Amino acid sequence: MEKIFYEYPAGSPAKARALTGVVGSGDLEVLLEPHTAGLTTIAVNTSVDGMGQVWAALLTRIFAMSSLPAAKIEINDFGATPGVVRMRIEQAFEELQFASTK
């Protein structure tokens, strides 16, 4: 198991919390909570060691190239592929929009 930490610039604080996915084979759990404006932190716990560069490339593609709300994100990964990781993170932000419009 490996723990990796990332930080990205972000927009205004997220308006709610969101949870997506489960720590099951090929899947991951994403916990998203509001963070102070301007910064998103991502703590990754993954069952697969030595994939730090892949995580960095994927997360940079998601967070550095958009202005998503500032969030404190925890990822508990059980061998998800990059596609699944991206889908779960986007799902979490999508649920956030849904929660804040309720």
Place this chain on the structure above:
Amino acid sequence: MNTEQLLQRDSFIELNARSRASALLDAGSMRELIGPFDRVTSPWLALQGVVTQSDDGVVVAKGTCDGQPTVVLAIEGAFQGGSLGEVGGAKIAGALELAAQDNRDGVPTRAVILFETGGVRLQEANLGLAAIAEIHSAIVDLRRYQPVIGITAGTVGCFGGMSIAAALCSYLIVTREARLGLNGPAVIEQEAGIAEYDSRDKPFIWSFTGGEQRYRSGLVDAYVEDDAMQIRNMVCELFQRGMPEQNRSDMVQGFLARLIEVDASIQATPELIRTIYQKGFAS
């Protein structure tokens, strides 16, 4: 189930634990206790290099079902095979104990347990076993006041110490995909030999421990399609039925009488088991 029904149904098995709990409670009534953001996680898994889940694989959902106070305890089968460790086990036992206390205080709280579990979490050994024992005694406590309903939908099934918990419930609901048994197939094969029990032969495994066989043998109370609405309706129906005349776990003499009829010198068949068990267990 025909094609039309298949397209219209809302699969229960495809839902995760949280969505299953939500599907059983009245719309908008669910609130989660010790939820994922409380981060009460297993202190033992990370020490052994295993990624933890924020709710330790157990969802405690409080709400109403048919307008009555109900707590749903849903085990997430995808996380560590739905195994019960110290935290997840304590969440279930604690919620059942609080439901029993509610009843003593005049609040008729009922419980539904979604069994999707291989039993104790081996990484947490005795702590998991102790938690399962607490779940057993909490079910026996609560079922004096209200029916405790167990559901095994699949695909993990329900095994080990948690199969005893399932057997202690007032009523059990299964689907065709469910399996229910004390030992899992691989363990039986290891102990009895592949000639007697081939764990890779799925039709064979389901013919003995599958939901339909368990229902036809009188070991569970309801056999439903994999449909969230049907399962919810069955839960309501069983709650309305009230407490069973006799709990399955009190039918010791009846079970012993049936077991004596089994001839261990010949290989058992699912049909033979049904023929013997259909005589009933009431005692």
